Amino acid sequence: MYNGLIDIPWWGYVVVALALTHITIAGVTIFLHRCQAHRALDLHPIVSHFFRFWLWLTTGMVTKEWAAIHRKHHAACETVNDPHSPQILGINKVLLEGSELYRKESKNAETLEKYGRGTPDDWIERHLYTRHSALGVTIMAVINLVLFGPIGITIWAVQMLWIPIFAAGVINGIGHYWGYRNFSADDASTNIVPWGILIGGEELHNNHHAYATSAKLSSKWYEFDIGWFYIRSMEILGLAQVKRVAPQLKLNLAKTSCDADTVQAVITHRYEVMAKYVKLLKTTMGEEIQRLHHQGLKFDVKTFRRWLHLGEAELKAPEQAELKHALNSSKVLATIYAMRHELATLWERSTLTQEQLTKQLEDWCHRAEASGIEALRQFSQRLRCYAA
Numbered sequence: 504m505y506n507g508l509i510d511i512p513w514w515g516y517v518v519v520a521l522a523l524t525h526i527t528i529a530g531v532t533i534f535l536h537r538c539q540a541h542r543a544l545d546l547h548p549i550v551s552h553f554f555r556f557w558l559w560l561t562t563g564m565v566t567k568e569w570a571a572i573h574r575k576h577h578a579a580c581e582t583v584n585d586p587h588s589p590q591i592l593g594i595n596k597v598l599l600e601g602s603e604l605y606r607k608e609s610k611n612a613e614t615l616e617k618y619g620r621g622t623p624d625d626w627i628e629r630h631l632y633t634r635h636s637a638l639g640v641t642i643m644a645v646i647n648l649v650l651f652g653p654i655g656i657t658i659w660a661v662q663m664l665w666i667p668i669f670a671a672g673v674i675n676g677i678g679h680y681w682g683y684r685n686f687s688a689d690d691a692s693t694n695i696v697p698w699g700i701l702i703g704g705e706e707l708h709n710n711h712h713a714y715a716t717s718a719k720l721s722s723k724w725y726e727f728d729i730g731w732f733y734i735r736s737m738e739i740l741g742l743a744q745v746k747r748v749a750p751q752l753k754l755n756l757a758k759t760s761c762d763a764d765t766v767q768a769v770i771t772h773r774y775e776v777m778a779k780y781v782k783l784l785k786t787t788m789g790e791e792i793q794r795l796h797h798q799g800l801k802f803d804v805k806t807f808r809r810w811l812h813l814g815e816a817e818l819k820a821p822e823q824a825e826l827k828h829a830l831n832s833s834k835v836l837a838t839i840y841a842m843r844h845e846l847a848t849l850w851e852r853s854t855l856t857q858e859q860l861t862k863q864l865e866d867w868c869h870r871a872e873a874s875g876i877e878a879l880r881q882f883s884q885r886l887r888c889y890a891a
Contacts, residue, residue, distance in 0.1 A: 507652030516651065520658045524665040525703075527561045530554040531569075531670055532703035532730040539622055540570040543718035544734060547742040555623065559632050559639035560646075561662050566628070568609040571619030575608070576675075577715055578618070580690040586614075587675040590691050594680045601671030669702050678708035685722050686713035687777030687812060697726040704730035713774040714749035722749065755890040761865040763857050768889035769864065770850045780846070780882055781808055784839055787878045791835045800829055807836070811843050838874050842867070 511519070534554035537543045546554070558564055572586050581590045586608040589597040597604065608614055632639075640663065647655030647662075673695070682693030692712035699706040699720060707720040707728055721728035737743035752772050758765070769776055789804045802825060810818065810826050818826060830837040846867055849860060864886075871883035 507648070507650050507655060509650050516654055516658060519651070520661045523561070523658065524662055526557060527662065527665060528669070528701075528703040528705075529730065529733055530558045531562075531666060532705050533734060534558070535564070535566065535569045536573065536705070537718050537730070537734070539566055540573045541716045542621075543716050543745070543747050545744045545746065546737070550737060550742050555628075555632060559636070560643040561640065562666050563636045563640045564666070565609070565633050565636055567615060567619040567622040567624075567633070570622050571615045571617070572605060572608045574618040575614050577712070580692075580712070581679070587671070588691075589676050589680045594676055597679075598672045598676035601675050602667035604675075605671050670705065674702060674705050674708060678705070682709070684709045685778060686710065686774035687781065688712040688774050694726075697723070699726070699728045699730065704728035710749070716747045717749040718745045719748045753890040754885070754888040756888050758888050758890070761861055761868060761887055763861055764891050765887065765889050766849070766857065766860045766864055767891045769886065771891065772889070773847075773850050776846070776886070777812075777843070779885075780843055781811065783882045784876075784878045787835065787876060788839060791833050795829065795832055795836075798832060800825075800832060802829065811840060814844060835876060838876060839879070842871055842874070842879065 533544075534546065534551065535558070538546050538551070555566060558566075575584070576586055576588075579585045581588050583591055585591060587597050587601060587604045592604075643662065644656065644659045647659040649655070651658060677695055678693060679691045680693070682695045683697075684693055686709055688709060690712055692709040694709045695706040697707070704720045705711070707722070707726060710722045710726070711717070711720050713722075718734055719728060719731045721731060734743055734745065738745055750771055752768070752775060785804065785808075788807055792800075792802065792804055792807060807829070810822070815823055815826060826840075830840055849864060849867075855863070868883040868887055872880045874880070
């Protein structure tokens with residue numbers, strides 16, 4: 504029986520499958536996602552074309568289609584126009600049928616026209632990669648069969664399933680449904696785990712949505728983004744040039760009042776500001792909600808945090824009534840709720856001058872520190888120390 508040109512132990516086939524799929528994941532996160540969709544880095548033409556060729560062989564995905572669908576996802580995140588939001592379509596739909604959702608949106612000419620600009624449009628893209636997108640995966644199947652024999656088809660099947668399951672399903676599904684959040688981004692994005700290895704760093708999805716144009720997806724010291732490791736390695740070799748990374752927050756502990764620099768830093772780091780707000784006030788909210796339980800109000804801290812994030816106008820009528828009852832029953836919760844949404848107006852009022860924004864922030868801090876809520880006072884004092 505023909506066993507292929509390469510005969511290796513059983514575990515060798517496992518290593519080969521993992522290595523091949525990992526190259527594909529690297530191509531998706533570095534080339535399609537960070538380079539093409541978000542322009543966070545530039546790649547050397549040799550590297551760029553290698554990834555195009557490899558993704559043609561292993562996925563059949565078209566660069567323009569992938570970039571356009573992803574850009575639309577950011578532009579319409581968690582709305583009915585989002586191509587793959589589990590908050591709208593349900594977690595099972597996105598997790599199990601993510602690739603079908605991708606194929607459906609790829610046929611939307613309006614999406615490709617509006618969001619697909621700036622992607623490769625050379626001769627080989629038009630006449631081979633796009634026109635014959637299915638040919639590459641067929642060639643890959645033949646190569647695997649020749650090299651490894653019948654087991655090569657199993658390796659090929661793993662290659663074909665890897666992106667639909669882990670990228671289209673896990674990232675688009677679980678990455679907007681379950682996990683932890685470093686930033687209160689205006690969507691449901693989450694970090695699945697702090698170690699971005701299996702899916703090339705894409706596991707750090709909340710970090711990405713907070714700073715979409717950053718070439719680096721890790722944010723905290725304990726987070727690891729293997730895609731960023733590859734990018735930095737290529738940059739050292741002159742094969743890549745990073746254009747943007749997420750700004751780093753600085754604290755000037757000597758500051759006791761707000762100035763234009765404070766305003767700029769707060770606006771730049773607004774998602775981190777809101778995340779810190781909820782984190783510092785979590786205990787206070789929990790204690791107050793526990794007290795309200797004795798008065799018949801039945802909601803938890805997680806629910807109130809959701810109300811904080813969405814705002815009253817975005818809640819359904821029953822939740823609006825429950826929120827109103829809670830705020831009328833507790834001065835502490837009413838203050839926390841009102842101060843949170845007042846702070847958000849700082850980056851929503853684009854018509855105000857720098858002086859007006861500074862005065863607004865200083866006034867907010869004065870009222871926060873005079874609220875009688877210790878956690879709110881501590882948050883305000885820290886906010887004054889923000890520096891761009």
